[in-house]
Amino acid sequence: MPRMSRLSDVPLSVLELAPVTSQTDARTALRHTTELAQHVERLGYTRFWLAEHHNMPGIASSSPAIVIGHVASATKTLRVGSGGVMLPNHPPLVVAEQFGTLVALHPDRIDLGIGRAPGTDQRTAQALRRTAGPLSVDDFPQQLTELMGYFEGTEELHAVPAQGNKPPLWLLGSSGYSAQVAGLLGLPFAFAHHFSAENTLPALRLYRERFQPSAVLDKPYAMVCVSVIVADTDEHARWIAGPGALSFVRLRSGRPGPLSTPQEAADYPYTDLDRLIFEERMANQVIGSPETAKEQLEQLLADTAADELMVTTMVADQSDRLRSYELLAALHSPDRVKTEVEV
Numbered sequence: 394m395p396r397m398s399r400l401s402d403v404p405l406s407v408l409e410l411a412p413v414t415s416q417t418d419a420r421t422a423l424r425h426t427t428e429l430a431q432h433v434e435r436l437g438y439t440r441f442w443l444a445e446h447h448n449m450p451g452i453a454s455s456s457p458a459i460v461i462g463h464v465a466s467a468t469k470t471l472r473v474g475s476g477g478v479m480l481p482n483h484p485p486l487v488v489a490e491q492f493g494t495l496v497a498l499h500p501d502r503i504d505l506g507i508g509r510a511p512g513t514d515q516r517t518a519q520a521l522r523r524t525a526g527p528l529s530v531d532d533f534p535q536q537l538t539e540l541m542g543y544f545e546g547t548e549e550l551h552a553v554p555a556q557g558n559k560p561p562l563w564l565l566g567s568s569g570y571s572a573q574v575a576g577l578l579g580l581p582f583a584f585a586h587h588f589s590a591e592n593t594l595p596a597l598r599l600y601r602e603r604f605q606p607s608a609v610l611d612k613p614y615a616m617v618c619v620s621v622i623v624a625d626t627d628e629h630a631r632w633i634a635g636p637g638a639l640s641f642v643r644l645r646s647g648r649p650g651p652l653s654t655p656q657e658a659a660d661y662p663y664t665d666l667d668r669l670i671f672e673e674r675m676a677n678q679v680i681g682s683p684e685t686a687k688e689q690l691e692q693l694l695a696d697t698a699a700d701e702l703m704v705t706t707m708v709a710d711q712s713d714r715l716r717s718y719e720l721l722a723a724l725h726s727p728d729r730v731k732t733e734v735e736v
Contacts, residue, residue, distance in 0.1 A: 400691055411423055426464065450651050462498065474505060575600055583615075597698075601613045616701040616702070620679065640652055646667070
């Protein structure tokens with residue numbers, strides 16, 4: 394059995410989607426991403442990963458490799474990576490070249506998180522792949538083997554500068570499939586609890602049961618990604634959480650849009666089904682004051698025995714977002730945060 398983790402024991406990291414709101418644009422969203430990265434670096438966060446989403450009006454993070462390079466140049470110690478690169482969307486050679494370049498430019502600071510799903514709708518995925526053929530995740534093991542081969546020099550083609558510049562490789566998942574692959578390959582595993590909470594414990598159990606020691610790890614290493622919104626009061630936290638929950642409602646109904654303001658979320662004409670989806674989404678997040686958030690996070694760690702927590706915070710106002718990460722850091726490492734900011 395893995396040991397029980399506590400909040401102060403585990404590294405804290407960030408998953409960033411570069412949210413575009415009804416009051417901003419993509420340029421502002423990416424500027425806010427850079428500001429957030431610098432903020433969490435000062436607060437002592439370990440990693441800052443960029444998601445890959447396409448055809449999503451509310452998310453500007455569509456090209457992780459480009460944004461990773463920019464964020465790494467704007468920071469000094471933060472590990473910057475992909476959360477993740479959706480491998481079905483890209484030739485493995487291109488991914489190897491991109492991340493080999495990033496490692497060459499920023500040694501010992503780049504992570505490569507790999508996902509096996511397209512991360513978008515079928516039409517957009519076909520446009521990315523430039524093929525009208527059927528999309529399948531069954532090719533994932535072959536794609537992953539090819540990708541690793543470019544870094545390790547076992548492929549016939551030479552991926553310059555990938556060979557000799559291999560970043561740490563993570564597998565991402567929201568079900569048991571990638572959990573088992575990560576375990577069999579002896580790789581670290583990151584689970585998407587923030588949108589697949591019902592699968593978290595089964596997937597982590599599979600990962601640990603199937604784990605085989607490797608040159609990378611001698612024992613399992615599991616990171617759990619969770620949606621966290623911390624504010625000075627429970628009421629304010631729930632208020633600013635409304636836009637993220639509404640975005641989930643719109644996504645489930647096939648009508649994604651920019652992240653709304655809290656007032657727009659409150660005024661939205663929800664159907665009964667919308668309201669059910671909204672409340673379910675709220676229930677699967679950590680939302681509240683520092684005291685409330687700490688209690689919920691400690692319970693999550695007790696349940697999952699995660700080795701690391703990755704946090705994503707989808708709120709409309711940048712000041713609320715910065716404050717949430719600040720309050721969370723203060724729960725994790727109060728002495729350090731007091732030397733950086735007033736809390």
